[in-house]
Amino acid sequence: MDDLELRAEADAILAELVGDPGGSARLREDQWQAVAALVKEHRRALVVQRTGWGKSAVYFVATALLRRRGSGPTVIVSPLLALMRNQVDSAARAGIRARTINSANPEEWGSIHAEVERGDVDVLLVSPERLNNPEFRDQVLPKLSAATGLLVVDEAHCISDWGHDFRPDYRRLRTMLNELPPGVPVLATTATANARVTADVADQLGTGGTSGALVLRGPLDRESLSLGVLRLPDAAHRMAWLADHLDELPGSGIIYTLTVAAAEEVTAFLRQRGHTVASYTGRTENAERQQAEEDLLANRVKALVATSALGMGFDKPDLGFVVHLGSPASPIAYYQQIGRAGRGVEHAEVLLLPGKEDEAIWEYFASLAFPPEDLVRRTLDVLARADGTMSLPALEPLVELRRSRLETMLKVLDVDGAVRRVKGGWTATGQPWSYDAERYAWVARQRAAEQQAMREYATTTGCRMEFLQRQLDDEGAKPCGRCDNCAGPRFTVDTSAVALDAARSDLGRAGVEVEPRRMWPTGLPAIGIDLKGRIPAGEQAAPGRALGRLSDIGWGNRLRPLFAPQAADAPVPDDVARAVVGVLADWAKGPGGWASGAPDAQERPVGVVTVDSRSRPLLIRSLGARIAEIGRLPLLGSVEYAEDAPRVPRSNSAQRLKALDGALTVPPGLASALASAQGPVLLVDDFTETGWTLTVAARQLRRSGARAVLPLVLAVQG
Known part of the structure; x- marks a missing residue:
């Protein structure tokens, strides 16, 4: 032929x-x-x-x-x-x-x-x-x-x-x-x-x-896309702008956020403002994801509010817009996501609404890079000494890596020939393996360069499409004539007072439930800790509360500076303290709260206990004191760290518990106060990431006479 x-x-x-x-x-x-x-x-x-x-x-x-x-x-x-x-x-x-x-x-x-x-x-x-x-x-x-x-x-x-x-x-x-x-x-x-x-x-x-x-x-210019950037003062203005202008955007589209929490917040707010939108994140069940995709394809929703979980491969030729509420960390990732729009239509809008919280989120995801050599070697040594195959749950307690990061590392080592995935887990191959430090360092520098490029994209006065093309080494890059810098802005930054007030109210709403741990992680006996299975009901913490999530765009933006590595320890700010008191009041009146009047309501707390801190002692003590003063409760004391207690690593659950084992103690004065108080106590800490510090502290307090332990923290990591 x-x-x-x-x-x-x-x-x-x-x-x-x-x-x-x-x-x-x-x-x-x-x-x-x-x-x-x-x-x-x-x-x-x-x-x-x-x-x-x-x-x-x-x-x-x-x-x-x-x-x-x-x-x-x-x-x-x-x-x-x-x-x-x-x-x-x-x-x-x-x-x-x-x-x-x-x-x-x-x-x-x-x-x-x-x-x-x-x-x-x-x-x-x-x-x-x-x-x-x-x-x-x-x-x-x-x-x-x-x-x-x-x-x-x-x-x-x-x-x-x-x-x-x-x-x-x-x-x-x-x-x-x-x-x-x-x-x-x-x-x-x-x-x-x-x-x-x-x-x-x-x-x-x-x-x-x-x-x-x-x-x-081929050339990477997308002639249907009109790119623009809107710089708004804060998260409330950005959400209000979306509420006011979403219907002005052509057809249906995607609103990208950087975190799951932000996607859920924005979805709830836009629905309250009368927009038909749906959330699409890594937490969304498969059936719900498929329904959301079908609804967008059929234009039954104005937008999906999505994380990068909705990315490569989603194909809707008439997608009319892509809005980013926050900058991705890479211009290449940004180009990929905006490429969802305008495939089969002559014109599509692409807007970036960068936020002050973007860089903190970039930093968090950068922390998940390939681990340092000592952790990799330790993992290989554990596998080499193992008597046969090791499952991830069995391996995790023996290394200082969280399971998702450990699994990704093992996959790389598998491709490199150092380990092999077999039925039931992983084995070491005994093959020589070298840590390519130079390559990993170069990748880290590349990530930093990409982040800088995204800062420059948001502020450039030149053509935005040309900027992205040059980032992808497109030799045909030239001014597009369509973006806001080439042709002038197509949207103002105006927001209505009504939408702005609603956004501020929504983002200012405080309170996140903190679910207690009910099971000990697997593998603790392998590292010398005699705990397994279900935590006895008489030693568990009760469901608790946090002021907000560090990853959200409401209270997260206010709380992140308090926990930044360079932040000085200081008394709790007045606005934060007032918000915590509001969380307590809502908690008390809510379902099962001690002021709810329900037959099965929680007993009213009889005192406040703080968790000792080696990094932010002033913040936690002042927070505990303010809660005790306003709630007219006695400040009973602190759960303390033993003098020789190791630092608790930001690692997997087993390694955290290994560091916490025997580290937290209830001093005699606090034990005596608990015995006299005879009732539930509020357990106050700065933030919780995995919940294990609260779990161990609550266990100690329950064993010392507290009838219930109600955790109360400023922030949840996640």
């Missing part, structure tokens, strides 16, 4: 794919170049093209052509469920039978494997996490590699730890690439890769050293 016949066949498939069989749809020349490279020449190709360019059309058209010529199924490695659902629907329009294997459908995995073996599946979409599953890796992946007709790696920038969204599961692809039979084409696609990431992805995929490998990199 010559090029003209193949091109005609490809265009016919495209017409079916877009729902216009027999229509005039045609692949663009750059898309055709990629399809021809895969189908005719069986090459490996890396395609770096702007969002909306049509990368999915390339691999679906190539799949149909290859399947007609007897090739095996296409395997698409894709990071998000939203993309998978879109892709399955798109494929069906062209008669392509697509199935997906991911965390949401484990009950279907067996039948899908059987369908693939029978040849009944044209496209198999696989989440990267599946590649690292021992059973899938050892039993399914070898067969899949042998039968694959085309391998597609979507959002391929995730392979590179130079990039903004590195995912270690993606590195397992190197194994699959090495096991592919000769001549099997490979397509890697991304919209968000600068020159360094492009080169690294090519190398990771094996394309960098492959003779004749094709790299297709």
Whole structure:
């Protein structure tokens, strides 16, 4: 078949794919170049093209052509469920039978494997996490590699730890690439890769050293997008602006926030102001996520208020706007998220509303980087000494890393060959391994440079689209003529007094419930602590209260400076103290509160106890004293740290409890006061992150005679 016949066949498939069989749809020349490279020449190709360019059309058209010529199924490695659902629907329009294997459908995995073996599946979409599953890796992946007709790696920038969204599961692809039979084409696609990431992805995929490998990199300007920045004084003004102007934005869209707490706050506020919006975060259940996606696709909601959980792969061609309530830490991540808008419409609005809290949030996420060498070595030593396989719950108490960070580190070590994930957990391989300190340091410097770039983006007087293109090393970058700096602002910063008052009231609302710990973490006996299972009811804390979350945009903005590393210890500020008293009053009158009048109401507290602090003693003592004075309660004393008690690490639960074991004591004077008081006490601390300090302190107080312990803290981390 010559090029003209193949091109005609490809265009016919495209017409079916877009729902216009027999229509005039045609692949663009750059898309055709990629399809021809895969189908005719069986090459490996890396395609770096702007969002909306049509990368999915390339691999679906190539799949149909290859399947007609007897090739095996296409395997698409894709990071998000939203993309998978879109892709399955798109494929069906062209008669392509697509199935997906991911965390949401484990009950279907067996039948899908059987369908693939029978040849009944044209496209198999696989989440990267599946590649690292021992059973899938050892039993399914070898067969899949042998039968694959085309391998597609979507959002391929995730392979590179130079990039903004590195995912270690993606590195397992190197194994699959090495096991592919000769001549099997490979397509890697991304919209968000600068020159360094492009080169690294090519190398990771094996394309960098492959003779004749094709790299297709196009211009990244998005002609439908009009970019702008609105600098507003505080979170209340930003929320009020959204409430006032949301209906002025075209069509339906996405409002991105940096944290789950902010997404939930903004959603609740906008609903109160009469807007039809829904929340979409990492906490959202799969069924609710799918419903939210469908509601946005069908324009049943004006916007989804989302974290980065709604990112790569969500495809709504007529998405009319993307607003960021807070700056992402990377211009590459920002470009990717705004790329959701304007794919199939001539004009879409993109607005950034930066906030003062952005940098504190960047700092928190930066703290989750690859651990220092001593912690990595300690983990490898524990695995090497283990008698067989170690599960994550068994390993976690023995190392000073939280489970999510520990698991990510192990995945990197697995790819590096130092450990291996097997059924039931992890084992050390005994292979030599070196800590690439230079690379990790470079990545940290890159993150800092990206943060500085986002500061500059928000303040630049030049073209904003050109700025983003240059950050992605686009050689065709030039002024767009559309952004607020090129064409003038399209929106004012005006907010109505009504919306601003409502936002201030909403953000000023204090009080977050603090759930008590009811179970000891697993693995404590392995580190010499004889505690396991359920915490006895007579030793538990009761549900408590906090003034706010450090991650929210209401009280979080007020509280974060109090807990900054450089903040001086000082008495509790008057406005904070008054707000805490308000929280107490609401608590007392609320369901089950001691002033609620309910038959099963909590007894009224008979005194106040503080938790000793080595970093903010003045803050906590003054807070306890103010609560005692206003509540007309005796200040009974403090739960103290033993003189030789170690610092409590910001680590996993087991390591925290190891440091707390025997460290907190109830001095005789406090024990005597508790015995005389005979009732519940308020336990006052500055903030809680995991709840274990409050849990251990409450246990000691309960054992010393307190009938109940009601924790009260300024802030919750999270």
